[in-house]
Amino acid sequence: MSTQKVDILLPVFGEAPYLVETLNSIIPELNDLNAIIIIEDRPTEVTRGVIRDFQSEFPHKVKAIISKSPGVANALNCGLEFSDAELIARIDSDDLVIAGRISKQRNELSKRNVLVLGGQALFIDESGNSRRPYKTNNPISMLEINRQMFFRNPVVHPAVMFRRDSALAAGGYRDEFEGLEDFDLWVRMSLLGKIRNSRDVYIRYRISGTQASRRIRNVKSRHCAILNQLPTQLVRKKLLFLETIQEIEELNSTATRENLGRFGIHCLQLFYISPVTSISYFRYRLSSHLKCKWQEQMKKG
Numbered sequence: 001m002s003t004q005k006v007d008i009l010l011p012v013f014g015e016a017p018y019l020v021e022t023l024n025s026i027i028p029e030l031n032d033l034n035a036i037i038i039i040e041d042r043p044t045e046v047t048r049g050v051i052r053d054f055q056s057e058f059p060h061k062v063k064a065i066i067s068k069s070p071g072v073a074n075a076l077n078c079g080l081e082f083s084d085a086e087l088i089a090r091i092d093s094d095d096l097v098i099a100g101r102i103s104k105q106r107n108e109l110s111k112r113n114v115l116v117l118g119g120q121a122l123f124i125d126e127s128g129n130s131r132r133p134y135k136t137n138n139p140i141s142m143l144e145i146n147r148q149m150f151f152r153n154p155v156v157h158p159a160v161m162f163r164r165d166s167a168l169a170a171g172g173y174r175d176e177f178e179g180l181e182d183f184d185l186w187v188r189m190s191l192l193g194k195i196r197n198s199r200d201v202y203i204r205y206r207i208s209g210t211q212a213s214r215r216i217r218n219v220k221s222r223h224c225a226i227l228n229q230l231p232t233q234l235v236r237k238k239l240l241f242l243e244t245i246q247e248i249e250e251l252n253s254t255a256t257r258e259n260l261g262r263f264g265i266h267c268l269q270l271f272y273i274s275p276v277t278s279i280s281y282f283r284y285r286l287s288s289h290l291k292c293k294w295q296e297q298m299k300k301g
Contacts, residue, residue, distance in 0.1 A: 005034035073173035118155035119202035157182035
């Protein structure tokens with residue numbers, strides 16, 4: 001069986017201050033890539049110059065195209081249409097690819113026979129330094145991924161590799177879910193086949209204040225709209241579950257009697273709505289908390 005071709009899609013918007021770092025991190029992967037497809041979504045002149053310089057350095061590997069419409073979902077759809085590879089990998093213009101990712105991820109995706117294969121990510125700040133909680137702890141199995149889709153996106157978009165024909169069959173990205181366009185696509189692709197995560201770390205994922213505020217905006221209504229498309233057995237009382245999760249997330253951390261009482265009521269409500277999913281949620285929160293504490297102790301020596 002011949003090795004399936006992989007294109008990496010890299011949408012670039014505006015100033016993109018970390019683009020040079022991102023592009024340099026992809027260079028070690030060039031031999032395993034069919035092409036790097038850079039989709040320009042209203043970049044600045046400086047950013048456009050960086051793209052042109054990189055393209056002239058690797059003319060046979062780098063393809064730069066202009067998005068037909070503004071927005072990351074539209075840019076990614078342009079990349080999907082332009083690509084002729086069987087597999088699509090993703091990276092954002094502020095994240096870093098970990099060396100060996102493409103070959104390792106392609107082999108695992110083929111071995112598992114899945115449509116979407118995500119991976120873990122190391123968190124970094126604007127300066128490239130590690131930051132809490134240091135590393136993702138995303139679920140591995142499709143069953144656990146479907147459970148966690150009740151309350152969060154369990155697949156890191158810039159660390160994913162998926163089958164291009166399946167993404168197109170699912171309808172591609174939809175710009176009405178801008179900011180959660182990946183979550184929306186995974187939900188629809190999960191109806192066509194398997195979605196899994198790898199235990200391997202594939203990227204360094206940069207977290208900035210502007211990114212966080214953008215993702216928080218209108219997240220509740222968009223999650224509800226996306227979750228409406230999940231299989232029936234997974235979405236019973238899903239909106240109430242999601243609203244309760246958000247109530248817990250928004251509780252003040254001060255251990256007052258009122259907060260503890262509300263927390264206890266919400267926990268009972270979650271368990272009543274969906275016992276299995278509520279256990280998954282609290283197990284995830286506890287494991288993340290303990291891992292952070294352990295890593296902090298290790299850093300202190």
